[in-house]
Amino acid sequence: MLTSVVIAAVSLTLFWMAAFTLWWQMHAWRTPETLAATRFQPPRGGTELTFSLLVPARHEQLVLDHTITRLLESSHADFEILVIVGHDDPGTAGVAARAAARDPRVRVITDTHEVKNKPKALNTALPHCRGDVVGVFDAEDQVHPELLTHVDHAFRSTGADVVQGGVQLINFHSSWYSLRNCLEYFFWFRSRLHLHAQKGFIPLGGNTVFVRTGVLREADGWDQNCLAEDCDLGVRLSSTGKRVVVAYDSDMVTREETPGTLLSLLRQRTRWNQGFLQVYRKQDWHQLPTTAQRLLARYTLMTPFLQAFTGVVIPLNVAIALLLDVPVGIAFITFLPLITAAVTFVFEVVGLHDFGRQYGLRVRLTHYLKLVVGGPFYQLLLAGAAIRAVWRELRGRGEWELTSHVGAHLTHDSREEART
Numbered sequence: 001m002l003t004s005v006v007i008a009a010v011s012l013t014l015f016w017m018a019a020f021t022l023w024w025q026m027h028a029w030r031t032p033e034t035l036a037a038t039r040f041q042p043p044r045g046g047t048e049l050t051f052s053l054l055v056p057a058r059h060e061q062l063v064l065d066h067t068i069t070r071l072l073e074s075s076h077a078d079f080e081i082l083v084i085v086g087h088d089d090p091g092t093a094g095v096a097a098r099a100a101a102r103d104p105r106v107r108v109i110t111d112t113h114e115v116k117n118k119p120k121a122l123n124t125a126l127p128h129c130r131g132d133v134v135g136v137f138d139a140e141d142q143v144h145p146e147l148l149t150h151v152d153h154a155f156r157s158t159g160a161d162v163v164q165g166g167v168q169l170i171n172f173h174s175s176w177y178s179l180r181n182c183l184e185y186f187f188w189f190r191s192r193l194h195l196h197a198q199k200g201f202i203p204l205g206g207n208t209v210f211v212r213t214g215v216l217r218e219a220d221g222w223d224q225n226c227l228a229e230d231c232d233l234g235v236r237l238s239s240t241g242k243r244v245v246v247a248y249d250s251d252m253v254t255r256e257e258t259p260g261t262l263l264s265l266l267r268q269r270t271r272w273n274q275g276f277l278q279v280y281r282k283q284d285w286h287q288l289p290t291t292a293q294r295l296l297a298r299y300t301l302m303t304p305f306l307q308a309f310t311g312v313v314i315p316l317n318v319a320i321a322l323l324l325d326v327p328v329g330i331a332f333i334t335f336l337p338l339i340t341a342a343v344t345f346v347f348e349v350v351g352l353h354d355f356g357r358q359y360g361l362r363v364r365l366t367h368y369l370k371l372v373v374g375g376p377f378y379q380l381l382l383a384g385a386a387i388r389a390v391w392r393e394l395r396g397r398g399e400w401e402l403t404s405h406v407g408a409h410l411t412h413d414s415r416e417e418a419r420t
Contacts, residue, residue: 004330010313011334017306018340020299026347028191028248038194040247043153051079051148052131052213056111056121060139061091067141068099068106076148082128084109084121092139117400118206119222119229126221135210136230142255143208150252151210154245161215161242162234164193165208166253170359172367176374177265177381178258179367183348186355190248196300197246201285201293203276203300204234204244208254215242226282227398228275235279235297239287250358266385267401273304273389274398307386345372 028038053071057064064083071081083096087110100106109125122136133155137143147165154163166189172182189205196202209230219236222229238244259265279285280301288294299306352371356363392398 004327008330008333011336014310014313015336015340017310018337018344022340022344022347024192024195025187025344026191027195038190038246038248040150040154040249040252041157043149045153045156047077047149047152049078049133049152049155050131051076051133051135051152051210052129053079053081053135053137054084054122054125054129055081055137055139055141056084056118056125057092057096057139058086058089058116058121059092061095063140064092064095065099067137067139067143068096070141070143070145071137072103072105073145074143074148075145076152078131079105079148080130081106082109082125083107084111084125086110086116086121087112115399117224117227119224119226122229123221123224126216129213132213133210134213134216136207137254138207138256140256141207144252144254147208147252147254150247150249154247155210155212158245159243160245161212162204162237162244163210164197164202164204164244164246165210166190166248166250167205167208168250168253168255168359169258170255170361171257172355172361172363174258176370177262177378179352179370180374180378181258181265183352183355183371187351189253193246194248196296197244199293199296200290201238201288201297201300202234202244202246203228203231203279204237206230211237223282225398226275226278227271227400228279231272231275231301232279232282232284235301236284239284241289262381266381266388269382269385270388270392271401273307273386274393276301276304277389277393278398304386304389307383308390310383341375345375348375 028035055064055067055071068081068083071079083099083106085093085096085108093108093110096106096108100108107128109128111121111124113120113124126134133151135148135151151163151165154160167185168189169178169182169185172179193202193205207230211233215237219233219240223232226232234244259268280298285294285297285301288297348371349368352363352368355361
């Protein structure tokens with residue numbers, strides 16, 4: 001009897017967790033008005049703000065020059081680019097120095113920390129920022145020239161302290177997991193982050209995020225010991241009542257590439273998950289004013305534990321239902337999480353079609369098949385990354401595992417442009 005009760009309780013918990021996640025994922029598509037509200041509003045009245053754009057780069061000589069070139073093509077009237085390079089990375093430093101020699105808007109900041117990571121690099125550059133707003137981009141980013149003008153207007157028209165723009169992985173064709181990785185970003189930046197901003201609690205994205213310089217300095221910049229410095233900054237600013245605006249336009253998203261190997265993806269997700277656990281443990285979210293906000297924060301930041309839990313429990317739950325002699329009603333309840341999984345698959349298929357349409361990408365039947373067939377394997381990878389994150393956190397291992405980039409998204413964009 002006790003076994004049946006436990007099985008039923010676990011199954012119902014998994015069912016509601018999956019249902020809530022799916023509902024939040026669908027936020028932007030609930031009504032046409034909701035979808036329209038997620039976009040940037042057309043800029044009016046010229047530009048007034050100045051921008052300091054931070055580009056931390058470590059062993060990124062293959063992609064950095066392209067990113068700087070694209071940033072320099074911005075239509076905005078007043079911005080500077082601060083490229084942060086390590087004192088022990090002459091290859092990347094050379095690319096940055098050549099860019100600075102070509103254009104005075106580019107400056108090179110040297111990070112001399114012995115142990116390096118992204119937040120340390122960002123904090124190194126913060127005292128050198130001259131702009132009203134600090135923006136963060138990664139070294140492999142492909143940035144739209146009109147983005148800064150739209151962000152400028154978003155700050156002025158909304159009174160925001162923070163503006164989070166869209167980020168989109170684009171090379172969905174590279175592998176079965178890159179397809180799912182791209183779609184995951186699509187749902188997160190296209191929909192889920194808008195829900196978080198609306199609720200007053202938001203884990204910010206790692207780039208295409210813009211913060212008023214005074215607000216950022218008041219917050220003492222980024223936590224250099226956190227593996228998810230972007231999430232941590234968003235939580236700290238949300239918890240002190242700062243206004244965050246999220247905007248997503250497929251024309252103006254920052255385009256990136258997926259990790260090149262499964263191992264690289266596993267390490268990246270491990271780092272993010274461990275960072276979420278660190279932010280949860282810091283408990284800045286306890287300052288949120290409402291119970292609903294604190295519950296959303298707790299659920300969001302506990303995602304690594306929940307993924308690790310579901311990755312272990314769902315197969316075990318199904319095996320128990322099939323192999324043990326349990327009442328028919330209990331056996332039926334154990335399959336409830338599979339119902340939400342099936343609905344999620346349908347929504348993902350529709351989302352992949354919308355993704356292809358918005359970005360002018362040809363989505364073939366084989367891509368839909370890879371999406372569905374690869375789903376369980378991708379969830380296993382996420383569960384593995386979550387378990388590894390928990391293990392690393394318990395062991396006190398906090399070293400930064402760097403994700404390398406080769407410009408796969410740039411190659412794909414070039415092919416698409418050649419066709420048109």
